[in-house]
Amino acid sequence: MKSTFNRRNLYLHLYLLSNLLTLPPPSSAEAPPPLSLNCGSKDAGNDADNRKWESDNKYLVAADKSVSSTALTHEPSLTSDVPYMTARIFNGETSYKFNVNSTSRYIIRLHFYPSNYPNYNVSDSYSVVSTGAITLLKNFSAFITAEALSQAYLIKEYSLAAFNSDSITLTFKPAGKSFAFVNGIELITEPELFDDQAVLVGVAEDAGTIDGVSSNMQNMFRLNVGGQFIPPMNDSGGLMRSWYDDTPYMFGAGTITHVGNVTIEYNDLPAATAPVDVYRTARTQGPDPNVNKQSNVTWVFQVDANFTYLVRFHFCECQLEKANQRVFEILLNNQTAFATADVIAWTGGKGIPTRKDYVVYTGDKAGDEELWVTMHTNIDLNPEFYDILLNGLEIFKLSDSKSNLAGPNPVPSKLMQKQLIANRAPKNGSFADVFVGGAVGGAATIGVAALVLFVIRKRRRVPVPDSGGTSWLPVYGASSTSKSTISGRSHGGSSLSTDAVCNCRYFSLLEIKRATDGFDESNVIGVGGFGKVYRGVVDGDTKVAIKRSNPSSEQGVNEFVTEIEMLSKLRHRHLVSLIGFCEEGNEMVLVYDYMGKGTLREHLYKGNKITLSWKQRLDILIGASKGLHYLHTGAKYTIIHRDVKTTNILCDDNWVAKVSDFGLSKTGPNMNQNHVSTVVKGSFGYLDPEYFRRQQLTEKSDVYSFGVVLFEVLCARLALNPSLPKEQVSLADYALQSGRKGTLEEMVDPHLKGQITPEALKKFTDCAIRCLSDHGMERPSMGDVLWTLEYVRRMETNGDERTGNHTKSESSGSGMVEVPINRNDMIAMHLNTLNLDIDDEDDANGIFSQIVDPKGR
Structure with a gap:
């Protein structure tokens, strides 16, 4: 234990000495304007935020080893075609040269979209990226990284110290015989946001501090704690940073969030440190002091081992006004960074933000790939409120003694590895043995994982140009894992039962x-x-x-x-x-x-030929909920759809709704479990936040997605619309916010004005909001949702405002015959909806056409 402590002290002393020897001179000259390059494009273009991205041609040095290319596929979750749909592909070492102010720090952002490109298979790409003596990426595979993280595109952001030169050279080099590529590059002058007194954590008090001014670093995480996503256009200081929700990184005890209605006064803190919205929102423990005394608030982050990390905490007290009202302890990897944090004592008042930097080193042992940030109320000082406070959090990886910032490619999760092995393992199990053996080898794991993904992608390399057209079949919002055929020859497919x-x-x-x-x-x-x-x-x-x-x-x-x-x-x-x-x-x-009327989505938004009435929309929702309820309860096994959205609800020529696209579906848990652990997949805007956080899938994940569909149908608004004001980008979040304010009526599609009775609207929106509950246990079942929708439909048809038990009645056009049930009797409700499905199957309308052929079915 003592020798480990001494080695860590020695490492940090050497690191500190190397930083002190490279202090830059003070800044004086005016900084050049931000630069955004749409790599591989001949012309300038604007992104979805109307930001201009120029061609990269004039900044290239020795461009003969690079080519321009256009992606063959368009991932629906791309925020914009610019800069992702074009790429600069490097077949040999190639550089960009930028003129800069020699005394300024700079932010460099690299954008990667690992799609296939004509004559290039993205799984073959491994890159080395450097600027001067600083290595940014080494043996980097955008494909492996995106697959492991379930992301469609990647952004790598670096904050680099002054270069003491009037130019920056950014070099891309293929690793081995592969190729390198990049889709977009940003170069932004960074104001002085770091100081030379970042406190070292977990070492002796005389070990010194780390100089952030002269450090080169990579941003790993940037979170708006307790708040929503803040897009680049809403960042402060023109730095175009993205601030993400912290919820996926939460671990342990529950918390509550606050939105402060105060004026933020930066005083001596540069406004570019963080936007106002970061400081107006916060996360605290809650009102129960007894619970707070016994619990911590913890965030867990996956990081690269054997690096030093600067952790920046953003604070702004918007509730309290006096010192010693809220005092708490800050820990990094279970080591105390600060024992008596008191925001008011630091700032002197309400609405005044501050930030605190602490530095921690992660070793190279098992478990060092995680960085734990923990906060706990300080009981010893007996504050007025036993609570914690945090508004924002940033984590930066600092370059090592060799000026290296490059970490290894991420290894796919165990669930993903298992899935990949199952897809391709030979019957004798030798492939799985090789995979497991490689995993034990540490670094070999990356190579084996790459090989698995490479084999899957290589099985089909025939490039097919992307074409336009209005999509009416479902489009996934998250990447899948393979592109190969089942057998390439046999009529049944070797993998089919x-x-x-x-x-x-x-x-x-x-x-x-x-x-x-x-x-x-x-x-x-x-x-x-x-x-x-x-x-x-x-x-x-x-x-x-x-x-x-x-x-x-x-x-x-x-x-x-x-x-x-x-x-x-x-x-x-x-x-x-x-x-x-x-x-x-x-x-x-x-x-x-054949579904003649296409998707539900195409009949909801402005510009479509058909505007559905409120009763038509209810009928479609009722049909879709019947299909989902059957999947959850009526099939032999519980089936979780996992991609419920308006593009996956189709209508036939008679406007009968049908749920489609089961490519992501999973068989539900058995009787001894309440969830299925699986890699997160689905479509952004519809994705269950609890499933996203815990990777634990239940049928309530479908209920959450259907809740988004309910509001999408009611409001005729996209689930995600980046063009709207930030508080309205996510339909689910905006609906919940409007529900709390009592302003849901303002969201209703203008085409439905006068068609919905107030009682029916309240019943409908109450159900939809329950579907969007953060915790699955608080959401209704699909049978519950179906019951509510049928009830709303009857209210609209018959003007019936009853809220108690119901007598036998025939739902309009549904063929449903109800038995008297108690609203809280779930067994009776289940029987009722199962009878409904049986009636539907026997319906004589002939809508569900079948092809009968002696060769098939």
């Missing part, structure tokens, strides 16, 4: 080509994440929708297999019917019942 093959019709590739006129572009009716969707005709006159995989899409064999396995076993009026599939040669094709 016998039941799936028997329950689905197999189409030959020749039949598919005949049905679509050889995949003629005139038959394209949409483009989804899986690929293009064609209108087709089989068996002479039966219309079908044919979904053909795009070899370059972010979805592939996993979704293909899951869709077939799930839908081949499910038959319900309110689930889209899978008719059959084709898996031949290099093609993966799914054949569905």
